[in-house]
Amino acid sequence: MSNGQLDRALQIAIFAAIGGLYWQVFAMNNRLTTQIADVDSRLSAQITEVDLRLSAQIAEVDARLSAAIAELSERLGRVETHILYLTPNSEDTLR
Secondary structure, three states: OOHHHHHHHHHHHHHHHHHHHHHHHHHHHHHHHHHHHHHHHHHHHHHHHHHHHHHHHHHHHHHHHHHHHHHHHHHHHHHHHHHHHHOOOHHHHHO
């Protein structure tokens, strides 16, 4: 084998190795793209689930707070009525 043929064989081997590396990078890129899309869709589903759960909890807390506010308003009204009943009128204090 002459030097020219050996150089040519080495060039072919190097180009084949570079082509193989390129193919591996391309294949890995495709796998990573698929895996990223899968993770993204799973995270999206989990985020939606958590969002729905939190929305339900917020609605429940809001309903409980509304009921507590209504009860406190009613009690305040009754206390105000008692205070007005127990407070002497200005006419009574003048006599």
